[in-house]
Amino acid sequence: MQEDSTAEKRLLNALAGGDSSAVGKLYEMYGERIFRYTYRMLNNRSDAEDATAETFLRVIKRSGDLRADGAFRTWLFRIARNLCIDKLRQHQLLELPPDATYSAGEDRTALRLAVRQALMDLPQDYREPLILCDLEEISAREAADVLGISVPALKSRLYRGRRALRDKLGSAMERNV
Amino acid sequence: MTNEFAKKLIDLYLDDHLDVDLATEFREAMRNDPAIAEEVDSLRDTRTALFATYSRDAMTNDENRRVYGRIMRNADPSGIATFNPAGQLEIPWSEPKANDHRL
Known part of the structure; x- marks a missing residue:
């Protein structure tokens, strides 16, 4: 599950020991x-x-607080998630930003915009497992740890989220796939 | 077979979590039941569209430089790490990545 675990442990030990430059690595x-x-x-x-x-x-x-016990990536994603949730609460970022658009001549632009909008429109309980498991390709166990829920709960939300996204996309998929 | 159980089987099949024998049985079931095949196809198409949509999310070099610089200014208040890329630290954007779609 953890990539480059030896190097990671070395860096985490260095950081925990006060070598803040290890954060660059x-x-x-x-x-x-x-x-x-x-x-x-x-x-x-x-x-x-x-x-x-x-x-x-x-x-x-x-x-x-760092421990080189192999759970760093989960911890990192959990910090990132909490920051994202704070930002979403602060700004209510529900509309498509300008940088989500593509050049006019690009194929399937409409579908991509529809997918982004559909994902953003999903309830957070469905959206987060989709992002972690289907986009980040993190295991169900690790995604459940990031979200602080059980693996069965994670899978249930993931499966429901996939169908909710499919149903939201409905007509856009039929036109483009 | 309950509807919920059938849905779970479909997701396990899509995630490639069924063992070989069960996956073979599942494919046979798909051939015999167009509704199952349609469900599998629509979910697979949705996932393909999701991947295609979000495959362009890599950081640009400018974004990478800004984020890295901001982190290192805090990690090293002297700022040396930010302005001395030939020093001890490797700069993450210094070499192109093999899977960088912008190349």
Whole structure:
């Protein structure tokens, strides 16, 4: 489940020992993934930048709590998730941002916009498992840990979310697939 | 077979979590029941559309530089890490990634 676990443990130990520069290496390992995840949660690149930076800054602040026990990625996603939820509550980011649009000549633009809107319109309980499991391709166990729910609850929400997304897309899918 | 159980089976099949024998049986069931096949196809198409839509979410170099710089300014208040990319730290955007769709 954990990638590059040896290097990760070394970096976490360094960070916990006060070497804050180790966060740069951790950013190399996870920065891109956290950005993608926060962008998918927030649907706004500028907010995703903020959330990604803040996630790693919190890692620095909480470095004394770090344990190199293999659960770092889950912890990191949980921090990012909490920041996204705070941002969504603050700004109610429900509309499509300008950067979600594509060039006019691009194929399937309408479908992509419909998919983004449909995902954002899903209840959070359905949207988050879809982002973690179907987009981030995180295991059900780890996604359940990030969300603080049981694996059966995660799977139930994931399965319902897939169907809810399918049903919301309905006519858009028929036109484009 | 309950409707809920059938739905779970469909999702397990889509997630490739059925063992070989059960997956074979499931494919046979799909051939015999167009409703099952239609459900599988529509969910698979939705997932394909989801992937296609969100496959362009990679950070740009500018975004990467801004986020990294902001983190490192806090990690190293002197700012040396931000302005000395040839130093001890490797800059994550310094080398193109093999799977970077922008290349």
